[in-house]
Amino acid sequence: xxxxxxxxxxxxxxxxxxxxxxxxxxxxxxxxxxxxxxxxxxxxxxxxxxxxxxxxxxxxxxxxxxxxxxxxxxxxxxxxxxxxxxxxxxxxxxxxxxxxxxxxxxxxxxxxxxxxxxxxxxxxxxxxxxxxxxxxxxxxxxxxxxxxxxxxxxxxxxxxxxxxxxxxxxxxxxxxxxxxxxxx
Numbered sequence: 001x002x003x004x005x006x007x008x009x010x011x012x013x014x015x016x017x018x019x020x021x022x023x024x025x026x027x028x029x030x031x032x033x034x035x036x037x038x039x040x041x042x043x044x045x046x047x048x049x050x051x052x053x054x055x056x057x058x059x060x061x062x063x064x065x066x067x068x069x070x071x072x073x074x075x076x077x078x079x080x081x082x083x084x085x086x087x088x089x090x091x092x093x094x095x096x097x098x099x100x101x102x103x104x105x106x107x108x109x110x111x112x113x114x115x116x117x118x119x120x121x122x123x124x125x126x127x128x129x130x131x132x133x134x135x136x137x138x139x140x141x142x143x144x145x146x147x148x149x150x151x152x153x154x155x156x157x158x159x160x161x162x163x164x165x166x167x168x169x170x171x172x173x174x175x176x177x178x179x180x181x182x183x184x
Contacts, residue, residue: 023143024142024144025055025057026145028111029144031111043130044135045136047130048140050162053140056088057158058146060074060104061146063075064153064158065146065156070156070183072099080101081097083101088162091137091162100134105156106155106156107154128159140164141160
């Protein structure tokens with residue numbers, strides 16, 4: 001009896017992260033998600049894995065591979081609209097046509113290097129680590145990694161952030177904040 005309780009406690013404490021696929025579609029994406037969440041400079045007071053965002057991130061990764069390019073407007077839609085269109089109840093503080101939620105990269109097979117590439121890009125670092133007050137309200141994360149050897153970049157990384165049920169509708173992000181895809 002004591003052994004089964006101990007095993008249950010271990011599963012509850014540690015098993016969730018190991019078996020939890022809500023942070024990504026595979027081990028590489030889950031590794032990136034956890035690196036973002038656990039980074040010592042992460043400014044968000046609360047950041048949790050969201051399975052719906054991870055599923056949408058995978059949809060976006062497939063769109064990138066299909067279009068043979070790395071573009072925030074892949075699929076002819078903006079990232080904010082993509083989340084809403086696929087059932088994520090993105091807060092009304094986000095404009096329909098915009099991107100305050102997505103970081104994408106292509107061409108890098110290694111998770112740690114892809115993460116470092118994001119951190120080396122100031123706009124991506126600001127988004128990933130919540131270094132602007134606008135982003136600290138984002139409490140959900142979803143990540144996808146896709147490998148497709150028949151495409152120019154082969155490796156596709158998509159990180160999505162969001163928050164739901166916010167009363168504020170203001171968009172107080174600096175107008176010059178622009179995210180450009182990372183292409184290798």
